[in-house]
Amino acid sequence: MPFITRNPILRETAHTLAPTTLLYALYVQFHGDYGPGGGFQAGVIFSVGLILYALTYGLERAQAVLSRRTAEVLSAFGVLLYALTGVAAMLRGAAFLDYSALAQQPLSGQHIGIMAIELGVGVTIVGVVMLIFYLLTDTGEAG
Amino acid sequence: MSATAADALLAQLPILLVVAPLLGAALCLLVRDARLAWGLAVAVSAAALVFSATLFARTGGGLVLEYAVGGWQPPWGIAYKVAPVNALLALVLGAVFLAGVVYAGRSFRRELRGRRLQPVYSALLICQSGFFGVAMTDDLFNIFVFLEMASIAGYALVASARTPRALTAAYRYLLMGSTGAALFLLGIGYLYLVTGTLNLSDMAPRLQPALGSPAVVAALGFIGAGLLLKAALFPLHLWLPNAYGYAPSAIAAVLAGTSTKVALYILIRLLFGVFDAASFAAALPDVMMVLAPAAIVAGSGLAIFQRQVKRMMAYSSVAQIGYIALGVALVTQAGLTAGLVHLFNHAIIKVSLFMALGCVVYRAGDCRLSDLAGLSSRMPWTAAAIVAGAVSLVGLPLTSGFVSKWYLVSAVLEANLWLPAFVILAGSLMSAAYGWRLVEAAYFRGGESAGGAGGVSGAGGGSGEGGQSPVGGEGGAAAEDNGGGNGKSAEAPPVMLLTTWALIALNFFVGVNPSWLTSACRGIAATLLG
Numbered sequence: 212m213p214f215i216t217r218n219p220i221l222r223e224t225a226h227t228l229a230p231t232t233l234l235y236a237l238y239v240q241f242h243g244d245y246g247p248g249g250g251f252q253a254g255v256i257f258s259v260g261l262i263l264y265a266l267t268y269g270l271e272r273a274q275a276v277l278s279r280r281t282a283e284v285l286s287a288f289g290v291l292l293y294a295l296t297g298v299a300a301m302l303r304g305a306a307f308l309d310y311s312a313l314a315q316q317p318l319s320g321q322h323i324g325i326m327a328i329e330l331g332v333g334v335t336i337v338g339v340v341m342l343i344f345y346l347l348t349d350t351g352e353a354g
Numbered sequence: 355m356s357a358t359a360a361d362a363l364l365a366q367l368p369i370l371l372v373v374a375p376l377l378g379a380a381l382c383l384l385v386r387d388a389r390l391a392w393g394l395a396v397a398v399s400a401a402a403l404v405f406s407a408t409l410f411a412r413t414g415g416g417l418v419l420e421y422a423v424g425g426w427q428p429p430w431g432i433a434y435k436v437a438p439v440n441a442l443l444a445l446v447l448g449a450v451f452l453a454g455v456v457y458a459g460r461s462f463r464r465e466l467r468g469r470r471l472q473p474v475y476s477a478l479l480i481c482q483s484g485f486f487g488v489a490m491t492d493d494l495f496n497i498f499v500f501l502e503m504a505s506i507a508g509y510a511l512v513a514s515a516r517t518p519r520a521l522t523a524a525y526r527y528l529l530m531g532s533t534g535a536a537l538f539l540l541g542i543g544y545l546y547l548v549t550g551t552l553n554l555s556d557m558a559p560r561l562q563p564a565l566g567s568p569a570v571v572a573a574l575g576f577i578g579a580g581l582l583l584k585a586a587l588f589p590l591h592l593w594l595p596n597a598y599g600y601a602p603s604a605i606a607a608v609l610a611g612t613s614t615k616v617a618l619y620i621l622i623r624l625l626f627g628v629f630d631a632a633s634f635a636a637a638l639p640d641v642m643m644v645l646a647p648a649a650i651v652a653g654s655g656l657a658i659f660q661r662q663v664k665r666m667m668a669y670s671s672v673a674q675i676g677y678i679a680l681g682v683a684l685v686t687q688a689g690l691t692a693g694l695v696h697l698f699n700h701a702i703i704k705v706s707l708f709m710a711l712g713c714v715v716y717r718a719g720d721c722r723l724s725d726l727a728g729l730s731s732r733m734p735w736t737a738a739a740i741v742a743g744a745v746s747l748v749g750l751p752l753t754s755g756f757v758s759k760w761y762l763v764s765a766v767l768e769a770n771l772w773l774p775a776f777v778i779l780a781g782s783l784m785s786a787a788y789g790w791r792l793v794e795a796a797y798f799r800g801g802e803s804a805g806g807a808g809g810v811s812g813a814g815g816g817s818g819e820g821g822q823s824p825v826g827g828e829g830g831a832a833a834e835d836n837g838g839g840n841g842k843s844a845e846a847p848p849v850m851l852l853t854t855w856a857l858i859a860l861n862f863f864v865g866v867n868p869s870w871l872t873s874a875c876r877g878i879a880a881t882l883l884g
Contacts, residue, residue: 284384287381287383291377
């Protein structure tokens with residue numbers, strides 16, 4: 212039995228909510244430039260979905276999905292994505308993070324730019340929140 | 355063609371100073387080998403020093419570089435603006451971080467044994483990126499964000515030492531630093547409320563008609579308190595001694611040269627660039643005028659009685675911050691010049707001292723006064739480095755400390771303030787007192803403890819032989835003191851000694867040839883005072 216909780220209400224709720232939460236996070240991520248949302252919110256919601264999974268299925272299974280090392284790599288990867296988007300604009304002769312320079316049309320360049328940096332923010336937030344969660348739940352054997 | 359390429363690169367330097375360390379920080383976390391992470395950190399820091407030195411040289415010619423991040427023009431967008439004052443801070447940061455990161459390679463491997471070093475290097479680079487951001491940006495809220503970015507990395511860096519004392523020190527640093535940040539942010543909020551802008555160049559003229567309104571008075575109070583807390587001006591220094599004393603040596607060195615200096619830089623920028631320091635905001639310099647001499651006396655006095663030498667140097671920093679604050683509080687051309695000169699000089703002196711102490715920790719495991727016993731024969735180069743640092747703190751001629759004190763005393767006397775002048779001289783005597791305790795322990799207290807320590811160093815020896823050759827250039831005066839020490843010398847690794855002595859060489863270079871620094875500082879002071 213994969214559940215670590217015996218409470219059937221908690222089990223069934225989490226079972227339904229966790230994947231929905233992850234999906235909703237992706238919605239918030241990719242609609243961030245049309246409506247309320249963006250990388251930070253999406254990253255937090257995504258992590259909440261993962262944490263819900265960890266609370267009901269146990270830490271081991273959660274870490275099988277997203278290991279501590281993966282969380283660390285994600286946190287660094289997001290920063291890289293963000294910064295390199297800015298550097299890409301610089302290489303095209305514009306200022307750092309001037310998205311208009313990223314494509315032929317300034318408007319599509321801005322779309323690409325905002326998508327890329329928001330994705331970077333979201334990925335870093337998932338990595339950092341999960342790292343914090345893993346560190347707080349760490350029993351203290353590992354350094 | 356190449357000229358335009360160089361110009362294009364020069365225009366991008368302000369943002370590169372922030373982005374390069376940030377990219378390095380992310381890459382450090384990704385690599386598997388700690389040495390590779392170190393190599394990355396060194397490469398990034400070396401590039402940053404080249405960038406900041408270029409900016410210092412170019413702005414010295416009167417050039418002011420402006421940079422609109424994301425192409426958003428000021429005052430709406432975040433603007434970076436590099437004038438000589440920004441470039442001076444960037445130069446200090448670049449020198450301290452490069453030396454600190456190079457030094458950290460061996461020091462971390464000994465002091466942080468068993469810990470994964472990639473996150474530590476990553477935090478060090480985030481700290482660097484944040485401080486460079488403060489130096490480059492012309493946006494007040496951006497200053498806050500960068501300051502916190504660097505500070506939070508700093509708390510983590512202090513906590514990275516493996517001792518419980520370091521954890522409590524880091525926690526106290528966190529609480530007091532965050533309190534300072536919160537006060538600072540409140541003040542920024544009030545300024546934004548009154549002026550509707552966060553761009554510093556835009557804010558100054560808009561604030562002019564509103565000076566004296568209660569909101570601006572509140573802003574001055576909150577910003578002053580917050581930044582003085584971050585700058586650790588006595589009696590707001592309580593986070594500093596333990597944070598520097600128990601942090602890993604390389605971290606203590608880097609933070610001693612950067613964190614309080616950056617807070618003082620922000621204070622100077624706001625006091626002279628935004629508030630009118632001579633009339634409206636005169637209350638803040640008045641408060642500093644009282645606190646600074648108290649800091650000099652209390653810091654030096656407490657330093658004399660410390661047994662743990664890193665804590666002694668931390669209390670000495672409290673006193674030295676007092677010297678800088680005293681210069682600033684005079685609100686005169688000469689005073690501000692002296693404050694800026696000492697901001698540079700103290701960074702170099704104190705970093706080299708903490709590095710020399712880190713060399714002691716590398717061999718002895720700790721650096722209480724008793725660990726220094728017999729140091730002159732065991733680790734002649736380290737002992738000489740400590741003496742060079744102590745002499746500079748006292749301010750003997752030929753050291754950069756002398757230049758600082760000279761400018762400071764003349765500035766104070768020019769303002770007809772005899773009591774502060776007396777305090778400066780008394781502070782020098784007191785720093786001679788604690789400096790002498792180090793010299794006495796290192797040179798005149800050999801005996802039984804030297805034998806015991808020799809056993810320790812014998813176990814960890816092996817890399818001592820390189821200590822003598824690479825530093826040959828600078829230390830003629832040091833060599834005569836320890837002719838007998840070479841045979842059984844158990845020096846710290848050459849790379850640690852080399853970085854320490856590089857800063858000492860810079861220290862003496864400023865002491866012998868101070869005009870480039872003092873003329874730059876005089877120009878900055880003239881600009882700030884309008």
